[in-house]
Amino acid sequence: MEETYKILLDRISSFTVLVNYxxxxxxxxxxxATFVDLRSADEAVSxxxxxxxxxxxxxxxxxxxVIQSVAVSNKAVADAAVEYHLHRQEKTIQLVRKIFxxxxxxxxxxxxxxxxxxxSDGNPGLICGTExxxxxxxxxVALGNLLRGFSHEVKTPLSAIFCNLDLMARCIKKLGxxxxxxxxxxxxxxxxxxSKQMDILNESMEVNQIAxxxxxxxxxxLKEIVGVDEERESELDLKEVLDSAIVLIHxxxxxRIQIRLDYGDTPNITAxxxxxxxxxxxxxxxxxxxxxxxxxxxxxxxxxxxxVFVSITDTGEGIPPEHLKQLFNQGFTTKKCGGTGxxxxxxxxxxxxxxxxxxxxSRLEEGTTxxxxxxxxxKTG
Amino acid sequence: MxxxxxxxxxxxxxxxxxLTSLKNVLSFETDHEIHTFLSPLEALTKGEELEIDMVISxxxxxxxxxxxxxxxxxxxxxxxxxxxxxxxxxxxxAIKAINEVGIYQYIEKPWNNDDLLLIVKNGLEKRLLIRxxxxxxxxxxxAFADLRGIRSKILKAFV
Numbered sequence: 001m002e003e004t005y006k007i008l009l010d011r012i013s014s015f016t017v018l019v020n021y022x023x024x025x026x027x028x029x030x031x032x033a034t035f036v037d038l039r040s041a042d043e044a045v046s047x048x049x050x051x052x053x054x055x056x057x058x059x060x061x062x063x064x065x066v067i068q069s070v071a072v073s074n075k076a077v078a079d080a081a082v083e084y085h086l087h088r089q090e091k092t093i094q095l096v097r098k099i100f101x102x103x104x105x106x107x108x109x110x111x112x113x114x115x116x117x118x119x120s121d122g123n124p125g126l127i128c129g130t131e132x133x134x135x136x137x138x139x140x141v142a143l144g145n146l147l148r149g150f151s152h153e154v155k156t157p158l159s160a161i162f163c164n165l166d167l168m169a170r171c172i173k174k175l176g177x178x179x180x181x182x183x184x185x186x187x188x189x190x191x192x193x194x195s196k197q198m199d200i201l202n203e204s205m206e207v208n209q210i211a212x213x214x215x216x217x218x219x220x221x222l223k224e225i226v227g228v229d230e231e232r233e234s235e236l237d238l239k240e241v242l243d244s245a246i247v248l249i250h251x252x253x254x255x256r257i258q259i260r261l262d263y264g265d266t267p268n269i270t271a272x273x274x275x276x277x278x279x280x281x282x283x284x285x286x287x288x289x290x291x292x293x294x295x296x297x298x299x300x301x302x303x304x305x306x307x308v309f310v311s312i313t314d315t316g317e318g319i320p321p322e323h324l325k326q327l328f329n330q331g332f333t334t335k336k337c338g339g340t341g342x343x344x345x346x347x348x349x350x351x352x353x354x355x356x357x358x359x360x361x362s363r364l365e366e367g368t369t370x371x372x373x374x375x376x377x378x379k380t381g
Numbered sequence: 382m383x384x385x386x387x388x389x390x391x392x393x394x395x396x397x398x399x400l401t402s403l404k405n406v407l408s409f410e411t412d413h414e415i416h417t418f419l420s421p422l423e424a425l426t427k428g429e430e431l432e433i434d435m436v437i438s439x440x441x442x443x444x445x446x447x448x449x450x451x452x453x454x455x456x457x458x459x460x461x462x463x464x465x466x467x468x469x470x471x472x473x474x475a476i477k478a479i480n481e482v483g484i485y486q487y488i489e490k491p492w493n494n495d496d497l498l499l500i501v502k503n504g505l506e507k508r509l510l511i512r513x514x515x516x517x518x519x520x521x522x523x524a525f526a527d528l529r530g531i532r533s534k535i536l537k538a539f540v
Contacts, residue, residue, distance in 0.1 A: 155468055159491035160398035166494045167406050200405050211398045255395075255443030 010041070015116040018102065021071045023049045023064060026111060035116075049114075055084045066099060067112050074110065076100035081119050094119035153251045154218055157211035164204040164211075171197045171204075217247060235268045236276065238301050238310060245280040246299075252288045257295050264302030267376050275350045282343040283312050283370045289335070290316025290368060303376060307356075311371040318364040327360060388505055389431055393418045393450065394439035394466065399490075403437065406494050407501065421450035428457060434508050435462040435501065437488075440478075452482045460511060462504040464488060 009016060009029040017028035025044050033041045036052040044052060049067075050060045070077055081094040098115040175197055246259055253259060287297050295315040302309055319327065326332040328348040333341035348358050356374025390413050394400045400417045407415050416431075418424035422444050424436075436454050440447040451463045465478050465487040475487040485507070486500050 155490055156396050157398055159468075160396075160402045162491045163402040163406060163494060167402070167409060170409060170494075200409060203401060204405060207398050207401050214398075 006041075016113070017044070017049065018111055018113050019049050019067065020111050021068070023067060025049055025052070032116075054086050056087055059084055066097075067114070070099050070101055070112055071110050074101050074103075154215055157214040160211045161208050161215075164208050168201060168204050171201050233270050233272050236271055236273055237268055238266050238308065239263050241273055241276050242280055242299055242301070242310065245277050245284060248281065249284050249288060252285070253297070256293075257288060257291055257297055260296055260298040262298060262300035264300065266301050266303050266308050269308060269374065269376070271354055279347040279350050279372065280310070280312070282347045283372075286343065287312055287314035287316060287368070287370075290314050290318070292317065295367075306376050307373050308376045309371055309373045311369055313367060313369040315367045318366055319360070319362040319368055320364065324360060324362065328358070388413045388434040388508070390415050390435045390437065390501070391418065391424055391428065391433055391461075392416070392437045393421050393424045393442070393447070395419055395442045396439070399439065399466075403497075406497065410498050411501070413505075421445040421447070421453075424450070425453060425457075428454070433458050433461040435464065435504055437464045437466060437501075440465055440467045448478050448482055451478070451484055455483060460508065462508050464500065464504065466490065466492075 006027075009027070010031075012029055013031055015029070015032040015035045017032045018026045020026055025047050028041050028044045030041055033039070033044050036044065036054060038044050038052065050064055053060050053063070055063070066077060076099065078098045078100075079096070081096055083092055084095055085092050096117045096119055100113055102111045102113050175194060242261075242263075284297065291297075291314055297315075298311075298313045300311050300313075323332075323334065328344050329341075330345045331341040332345075344358075351358055351372055351374060354374050356372065359371040359373065360368065361371070362368040390407060392400060392403050392407075392415065394403070394417075397419065400419065404415050404417050407413065413434075416424075416427060418427065421438065421442060424438075433454070436451065436458075438447040438450050438454075442450075447465055447467075451465060454461055454463055463482065463484040465475060465482075465484050467475055467487055468490045475489075478484045478487060485504050488497060488500065
C-alpha cells in the first residue's frame with residue numbers, strides 16, 4: 001500500500017513534502033527532491049526542511065513560523081503566490097503554498113504537509129512535472145475509466161456470441177440425428193424439422209455477425225485511443241474520429257442521453273488521431289456529466305471561413321460565468337470526485353498546437369457549447 | 382402432477398442480441414411459450430393479459446431497472462418465478478435482489494446454456510409444484526367445508 005502512495009506522490013508535479021512538527025522531513029516526492037537539488041527523495045528524509053530549502057534565511061524562518069502555526073492551530077494555510085529568492089541561482093520565483101496538518105504522527109503529534117507549485121519562473125528546467133507528464137496521468141485516469149465501461153460493453157455481444165455458438169452446435173447435433181431414419185414418413189417429418197432448425201441457425205448466424213462487428217468496432221475505438229502515445233500524424237476524417245469517440249462513450253449515454261449528429265462537409269485534416277480523440281472525449285465526458293437526467297448532445301461539423309469546426313452542444317446544467325474564465329486553467333475542476341482539472345487544459349493545448357482554438361458558450365440551466373476551430377488544410381511545418 | 386401444459390416465459394432485455402439468443406435457446410430446448418420484450422414497461426403491459434410462469438430480466442435497462450421490474454412482477458404475479466440476468470459480475474446487486482425482491486436465481490453474463498436450461502427447468506418445476514400444492518390445499522379446504530356441512534346436517538337430524 002505504502003509503495004502505491006509513493007508512486008502516486010512521485011507522479012505529482014507539485015513539490016510535496018511531509019515534515020514532523022520540528023520540521024524534520026519524513027517523506028517527499030521526486031519533484032521536491034529535484035527542486036532542492038537532492039538526487040532522490042530518500043536522501044531528503046530526516047534532514048531538516050530549513051537546511052535544504054534554497055531560499056533566503058529570512059524566508060526560511062518565515063516559513064518555519066507558518067509551519068508551527070499550522071501545527072498549533074491544526075488549520076490549513078493556503079495562499080495565492082509568495083515570492084521566494086533562490087540564492088543559488090540569484091533569481092526570484094513565485095510559489096503557491098498549501099500547508100496543512102496531517103494527523104498521523106506518533107503519540108498524537110501532528111505532521112505537516114507542504115505543497116508548493118511554481119507559478120512562473122522562466123526556467124523550465126526547474127519544473128520537473130512538465131506538461132507532457134501531466135498529460136500522461138490524465139490519459140491514464142481517462143483510460144482506466146473508459147476501460148471499465150468498455151469491458152462491460154464488450155461482455156454483452158460476447159455473451160450473445162457464446163450462447164449462439166453453443167446453440168448452433170446443438171442444432172447441428174439434432175440435425176445429424178434426423179438423418180439416421182429411412183422411411184419416407186420420417187423423412188417428411190425431418191424435412192419440417194430441418195427447415196425450423198435452419199431458421200434458428202440462420203438467425204443465430206446473423207446475431208453473431210452483428211455482435212462480432214460490435215466487438216470489433218469497440219476494440220478499434222479503444223486501439224485508436226491507446227494510440228495516443230504515437231506522435232505520428234495522419235490524414236484524418238473528422239467524422240471517423242468523432243464516431244469512434246461516440247462508440248467509447250456509449251456506455252455513459254445509452255438511452256439517457258440522445259446523441260444528435262449534424263456532420264457537414266469537412267476536408268480531411270492532418271493531426272494525431274489519439275490526441276484529437278482525447279480532446280473530443282474530454283469535452284463529451286464533461287457534456288455527459290453536465291446532464292443530470294435526460295438530455296441530448298449535438299455534435300456538428302463544418303467549414304466556415306476556411307476554418308474547420310466541430311461543435312459539441314449539451315443540454316446540461318451550464319457553466320456559471322465566474323467559472324468560464326478558469327475553464328482551461330491547469331488544475332481547475334468542479335467535479336466532486338475524480339476531477340484532475342487537467343482535461344480541458346490539455347485539450348486546449350492540443351488544439352493550440354495544431355494552430356486552432358476552443359470557444360465556449362454557456363447558459364445556466366440551458367447548456368453549453370464547445371466549439372473547436374482549426375485552420376483547414378495541412379499543418380504548416 | 383398435472384399434465385405439463387405450455388408454460389409462459391417472459392424475457393426482458395434492452396439488448397436485442399441477448400434477447401434473440403435467449404429466446405432461441407429456450408425455444409430450441411423446451412416447448413414453452415416465449416415472449417420477448419426490449420423494455421420492462423412493454424412487458425408489464427403485456428403481462429396484464431397473460432398468465433406468466435417465469436420472468437427472466439436483465440438488470441441494467443434504461444426505462445426501469447431489472448430489480449424494479451421484478452418487484453412489480455412480484456406484486457402483480459406473485460407466483461411467477463423471477464430470474465435476474467446481470468451483466469456486471471457484481472454479486473452485491475444479485476444478493477440485494479435475492480433478499481429484497483425475492484428472486485429465484487440470478488444468471489451472470491456470459492452464461493452457460495446448460496446452466497441456464499437447468500435453472501429454467503428447476504424454476505418451472507417449482508412453479509408447477511406450488512401450483513399443484515395450492516390446488517391440493519383448495520381441494521382439501523373444499524372437502525373440509527363439505528364435511529362440516531354434512532356434520533351439521535347429521536347433528537341437526539339427531540337433535
